[in-house]
Amino acid sequence: MLSVITILAYVYLNTSVLLSRQTNETIDAEITGLAEQYRSGGLKMLVRIVTQRSQASRTGGVYLLTMRDGRRLAGNIPGMPPGGTGSDWVEFAFVDPGNVEDGEHIALARRFRLAGGYRLLVGRDIDALQNFNILIRSTFAWALALTLLLGLGGGLLISRNFLARIEQITNTSRTIIAGDLARRIPVIGSNDEIDQLSGSLNDMLDEIELLMAISRQVTDNVAHDLRTPLSRMRARIEDVVRLPRDSDSYREALELTLEDIDRLMGIFNALLSIARIESSVMRDQMASVELSAVLADTVELYEPLAEERSITLRCDIEKELAIHGDRQLLGQAFANLIDNAIKYAPGCEKYGSRANGLTFSIAAQQLDQSVEIILADNGPGIIPDDRERVFSRFVRLEQSRTEPGSGLGLSLVAAVLRLHGGSIRLEDNEPGLRIVINLPTP
Amino acid sequence: MRILIIEDDHEAARYIFKGLGEAGHVVVVEGDGEAGLQIARDEEFDTLIVDRMLPRRDGLSIISILREEGNITPVLILSALGDVDERVKGLRAGGDDYLTKPYAFTELLARIDALTRRRHPEQACTQFSVGDLEIDLLSRNVQRSGKLVNLQPREFRLLEYLMRHAGQVVTRTMLLENVWDYHFDPQTNVIDVHISRLRAKIDRDFHSALLHTVRGAGYMIRDETEATT
Numbered sequence: 001m002l003s004v005i006t007i008l009a010y011v012y013l014n015t016s017v018l019l020s021r022q023t024n025e026t027i028d029a030e031i032t033g034l035a036e037q038y039r040s041g042g043l044k045m046l047v048r049i050v051t052q053r054s055q056a057s058r059t060g061g062v063y064l065l066t067m068r069d070g071r072r073l074a075g076n077i078p079g080m081p082p083g084g085t086g087s088d089w090v091e092f093a094f095v096d097p098g099n100v101e102d103g104e105h106i107a108l109a110r111r112f113r114l115a116g117g118y119r120l121l122v123g124r125d126i127d128a129l130q131n132f133n134i135l136i137r138s139t140f141a142w143a144l145a146l147t148l149l150l151g152l153g154g155g156l157l158i159s160r161n162f163l164a165r166i167e168q169i170t171n172t173s174r175t176i177i178a179g180d181l182a183r184r185i186p187v188i189g190s191n192d193e194i195d196q197l198s199g200s201l202n203d204m205l206d207e208i209e210l211l212m213a214i215s216r217q218v219t220d221n222v223a224h225d226l227r228t229p230l231s232r233m234r235a236r237i238e239d240v241v242r243l244p245r246d247s248d249s250y251r252e253a254l255e256l257t258l259e260d261i262d263r264l265m266g267i268f269n270a271l272l273s274i275a276r277i278e279s280s281v282m283r284d285q286m287a288s289v290e291l292s293a294v295l296a297d298t299v300e301l302y303e304p305l306a307e308e309r310s311i312t313l314r315c316d317i318e319k320e321l322a323i324h325g326d327r328q329l330l331g332q333a334f335a336n337l338i339d340n341a342i343k344y345a346p347g348c349e350k351y352g353s354r355a356n357g358l359t360f361s362i363a364a365q366q367l368d369q370s371v372e373i374i375l376a377d378n379g380p381g382i383i384p385d386d387r388e389r390v391f392s393r394f395v396r397l398e399q400s401r402t403e404p405g406s407g408l409g410l411s412l413v414a415a416v417l418r419l420h421g422g423s424i425r426l427e428d429n430e431p432g433l434r435i436v437i438n439l440p441t442p
Numbered sequence: 443m444r445i446l447i448i449e450d451d452h453e454a455a456r457y458i459f460k461g462l463g464e465a466g467h468v469v470v471v472e473g474d475g476e477a478g479l480q481i482a483r484d485e486e487f488d489t490l491i492v493d494r495m496l497p498r499r500d501g502l503s504i505i506s507i508l509r510e511e512g513n514i515t516p517v518l519i520l521s522a523l524g525d526v527d528e529r530v531k532g533l534r535a536g537g538d539d540y541l542t543k544p545y546a547f548t549e550l551l552a553r554i555d556a557l558t559r560r561r562h563p564e565q566a567c568t569q570f571s572v573g574d575l576e577i578d579l580l581s582r583n584v585q586r587s588g589k590l591v592n593l594q595p596r597e598f599r600l601l602e603y604l605m606r607h608a609g610q611v612v613t614r615t616m617l618l619e620n621v622w623d624y625h626f627d628p629q630t631n632v633i634d635v636h637i638s639r640l641r642a643k644i645d646r647d648f649h650s651a652l653l654h655t656v657r658g659a660g661y662m663i664r665d666e667t668e669a670t671t
Contacts, residue, residue, distance in 0.1 A: 265544055284527070285527050285530070297624075301624075301628070304635040304639050305630065305631075328624065328625055332626040335626070335628055339630055339632075343630060
C-alpha cells in the first residue's frame with residue numbers, strides 16, 4: 001500500500017514539475033527570440049511578429065506589446081496585468097477575445113522591458129496544464145482509493161478463507177484425537193499450499209490408520225496364539241497338583257510344560273526380532289555381504305535335511321554377488337524360506353517322512369542394479385488369494401497347521417527384505433511355488 | 443572350577459548357583475556391579491558369569507575394566523538383550539560368550555564347560571583323538587581304527603568342534619554358532635541331520651559309538667569304554 005502511494009506521488013510530482021518547467025523554458029526562449037527580432041528589425045518587425053503570433057489560434061500563446069504609457073501596440077489580451085514595471089513573472093486571469101464564451105483563463109507570463117520603454121509580455125494559457133494537473137491528481141486519488149479498497153477487501157477475504165480452512169484442519173484433528181480415526185481433512189481441489197498440506201496430512205492419517213489396524217490384528221493374534229498354550233499349560237499343571245501323583249507324572253508334566261514355555265519364548269523372540277528389524281535400528285551395523293556365500297551356506301545347512309526327505313536341491317548361484325546388508329538376518333531369511341519349502345513339501349506332513357519327486361531350486365543372478373534370487377519348488381504352491389496374506393504375522397495356512405511353527409517365518413523374511421530395500425513376490429511355478437526376491441546392489 | 447556369578451536377580455542367581463554346584467563347581471554370587479568387580483579383582487576364578495544390567499555398575503564396564511587390567515578370566519555374558527548387535531557389543535567389550543535370557547540351564551552349563559576348556563593350552567594343538575578316532579587339523583585327515591574317513595569340509599569342521607570339546611556337552615545352538623557362524627535358531631532340526639550324517643561316517647561301521655546324543659541338551663563325543671574303565 002505504502003509503495004503504491006509512493007509511486008503515485010513520485011509520478012505526479014515528476015510530471016507536473018516537468019510540465020511547468022517546460023512552459024517556463026518555452027516562454028523564456030520566445031522572449032529572447034522576440035527581443036532579438038526587435039534589436040535587428042526594429043519596432044515594426046516586432047509588431048508584425050507579435051500580431052502574427054497572437055492570431056495563430058489555439059496555440060495557447062498570450063502576447064502583448066505596449067508603449068511606455070501602457071497603450072497597446074499588438075497582442076491578444078486587452079492590457080497589461082497590474083503591478084510591476086520591469087521584467088517579472090506574472091500569473092493572471094484573462095479572457096480570450098476570440099473565445100469569449102470560454103470565460104476566464106489563467107495565464108502564466110513573463111514581462112520584459114525593451115529598449116525605448118516598450119514592454120513585451122509573452123505567456124501561455126496554463127489552464128490546460130492546470131486541468132491536466134487536476135486530472136492527474138484526481139486519477140491518482142482514485143487509483144489509490146481503489147488499490148486501498150481492493151487490497152484491504154481482498155486481504156480480508158483471503159485471510160478469512162485461510163483462517164476458516166486452518167480451523168477446519170484443527171477441528172478435524174481434534175475429532176481424530178477424540179478417537180474417530182476415519183475422519184479426513186477436506187481437500188477442495190484448488191491444489192494450493194493448504195490443499196497440499198491437507199493432502200499430506202490425510203496420507204499420514206491413512207498410514208497411521210493402517211498401522212493401527214495391523215497392530216490391532218497382531219495383538220489379537222498374539223492373544224490367541226499365546227492364550228492357547230498358556231491355557232494348556234495351566235490345565236496340565238492344575239491336573240497334576242489337584243491330587244497326589246507319583247513322581248513320574250510330575251516329571252512328565254514339567255517336561256511338557258518346559259517345551260510349551262520354550263515354544264512361547266520362541267514366539268516372543270521372533271516377534272521382538274521382527275519389531276526390531278522393522279524399526280530399522282539394525283541398519284547401523286550393515287556391511288558388505290557376499291550374498292553368494294550366504295546362499296551357499298544356507299543351502300548347505302539344509303542340504304542333509306532335504307536329502308533325508310528325498311527332496312532334490314538344485315543350485316545355480318552366480319559367484320561374487322555382493323550387497324550391503326546384515327549376514328545374520330539374510331541367512332535367517334533364506335533359512336526360513338528353504339525351511340518352509342522342505343516343511344510343506346507333500347508327503348512331509350509328519351517330520352521324518354519322505355517327499356517323492358520334489359525338486360527345490362535356488363538361483364541367483366546379478367541384474368542391472370540388483371540381485372535376483374529365485375526359489376522354486378514343484379510342491380503344493382500357494383493359491384493366489386493367500387499370496388499376500390502369508391507375510392502377515394501369525395498367518396498359517398490350513399495345510400501347515402500340523403507342522404511346528406509360529407506363523408512368523410515369512411513375516412520375518414518380509415521385514416528383513418524391507419530393511420535391505422528389497423522386495424519379494426510369490427508366483428505360480430506351475431505347479432508349485434516360485435519366490436522372486438530382489439535385493440538392490442550398492 | 444571356581445565360578446563367580448554377578449547377577450542382581452536373586453532367584454535366577456540361586457538356580458544357577460544350585461545347578462552349577464550340582465555339576466561340581468564352586469560358585470560365588472554377587473548381587474551388584476561394584477561388589478562384583480571388587481571380588482573379581484581380588485580373587486582367582488576360572489569363569490565369570492556377568493549379567494549386563496546390574497545396579498551400581500553395568501556388566502560391560504566390569505568386563506572392560508578387568509580386561510584393561512590384564513585379567514583374562516573367561517567371561518560369559520548373560521543378557522535379556524538378545525539381538526546380534528547387542529551380542530557384538532558384549533563380545534567387543536571383552537566377553538568370551540553371550541547367552542540371551544531366558545536360556546536353558548543345559549545351554550549355560552555346556553557353554554561354561556567350553557569356556558573353561560578354552561584356557562587350556564590345547565588350543566594350539568593340531569591333533570585330537572577320542573578312543574580310536576583321530577583328527578589332524580593340518581593334513582585334514584580323519585581316521586578311525588587306522589582307516590581313513592572321508593569327510594566334507596563342513597563335516598570336518600563339525601567334528602573338529604566336537605573333538606575340541608570332547609567329553610563336554612555341545613548344544614545345537616553352539617554348533618550353529620561355531621560351525622556355521624549363524625546366531626539364530628533354525629526352525630527344524632537341521633543340526634540333527636548333519637550329526638546323523640557325520641555319525642554314519644565315523645560310527646556306523648565300527649564296534650562302538652563315540653558321538654552321543656545327550657537328551658534335552660545336545661551332543662557329546664566321548665569314548666565310553668575309556669570312561670567306564
